[in-house]
Amino acid sequence: xxxxxxxxxxxxxxxxxxxxxxxxxxxxxxxxxxxxxxxxxxxxxxxxxxxxxxxxxxxxxxxxxxxxxxxxxxxxxxxxxxxxxxxxxxxxxxxxxxxxxxxxxxxxxxxxxxxxxxxxxxxxxxxxxxxxxxxxxxxxxxxxxxxxxxxxxxxxxxxxxxxxxxxxxxxxxxxxxxxxxxxxxxxxxxxxxxxxxxxxxxxxxxxxxxxxxxxxxxxxxxxxxxxxxxxxxxxxxxxxxxxxxxxxxxxx
Amino acid sequence: xxxxxxxxxxxxxxxxxxxxxxxxxxxxxxxxxxxxxxxxxxxxxxxxxxxxxxxxxxxxxxxxxxxxxxxxxxxxxxxxxxxxxxxxxxxxxxxxxxxxxxxxxxx
Numbered sequence: 001x002x003x004x005x006x007x008x009x010x011x012x013x014x015x016x017x018x019x020x021x022x023x024x025x026x027x028x029x030x031x032x033x034x035x036x037x038x039x040x041x042x043x044x045x046x047x048x049x050x051x052x053x054x055x056x057x058x059x060x061x062x063x064x065x066x067x068x069x070x071x072x073x074x075x076x077x078x079x080x081x082x083x084x085x086x087x088x089x090x091x092x093x094x095x096x097x098x099x100x101x102x103x104x105x106x107x108x109x110x111x112x113x114x115x116x117x118x119x120x121x122x123x124x125x126x127x128x129x130x131x132x133x134x135x136x137x138x139x140x141x142x143x144x145x146x147x148x149x150x151x152x153x154x155x156x157x158x159x160x161x162x163x164x165x166x167x168x169x170x171x172x173x174x175x176x177x178x179x180x181x182x183x184x185x186x187x188x189x190x191x192x193x194x195x196x197x198x199x200x201x202x203x204x205x206x207x208x209x210x211x212x213x214x215x216x217x218x219x220x221x222x223x224x225x226x227x228x229x230x231x232x233x234x235x236x237x238x239x240x241x242x243x244x245x246x247x248x249x250x251x252x
Numbered sequence: 253x254x255x256x257x258x259x260x261x262x263x264x265x266x267x268x269x270x271x272x273x274x275x276x277x278x279x280x281x282x283x284x285x286x287x288x289x290x291x292x293x294x295x296x297x298x299x300x301x302x303x304x305x306x307x308x309x310x311x312x313x314x315x316x317x318x319x320x321x322x323x324x325x326x327x328x329x330x331x332x333x334x335x336x337x338x339x340x341x342x343x344x345x346x347x348x349x350x351x352x353x354x355x356x357x358x359x
Contacts, residue, residue, distance in 0.1 A: 014346075014349065016350070016351055017347040017351055020346060021347055050336050054332060054335050057339050061354075078307075079307075079310035082338075082342070086349050086350075088355050089351075090353060090354050140352050141352075
């Protein structure tokens, strides 16, 4: 693996931080392009994007408490460790949920009618695809479980080959980005539906890929991110179930 | 106390509130950080008091942002921008620091 990408004037440039930053920038660029195409005014875009960013970073960190257990509480609950780059940002699942909540609160606070948040959907997928390359190069969490598949890779500290799960994640998100781009103008995929589809798609994928990742089992034979995925999918099913019921004509 | 949302009449009012929020965030969090470090120094061990003290600044920040977003939107935006600026700085510094998604051995 290549945790250090290269050196600049003797200073090491680390793969994880580099691709995290690059992923964020790629996502931001995609968000701006998509927001302009949707004629989303900057008076709404700026506060919602800022709140989503801050909410995402807080959610990413707080979710670690749920995913890795109470022993992480002294670091996770201390807001000021968010500003220490040695700790790391946290989990993307928690980040997505935190960003959604942050963006939702901001959009309600500014009194935005309807939802232009669909601009976030392809941006999240593309940004995650780029960011996951850093996880692979840094051999995050030992990459994955043992595998004999032709694309299995060596990992540090073990003598067997493993699933390159960050690359699975990157590949899925790249394909998912294409799907979301194709669907972005579909009439049924407006008013927040594209973003919800984007999140649901990632949750389904992530639930599956967790079986070959090294995250600890938390309950019911499932890892923390798997439980988060189920909760997210459950919340979305509840939301659409209620909408369908309210849209259905009253029974005679 | 006035709990009605402020209506901004001029651009100047917005700028003043934004700057107030931006600088105020650093001032308030500087004080909160100093207080929490001093208080944590007087406690011993990982107990609920320590965790409460550690978690308090985050709760206060989120609550203040939500309340201000309703009452003085531009102060909230300034504070949010200050928070985001710090996080961007951390992302940039992260390029130079060996970090993973979460360093569980960090204390």
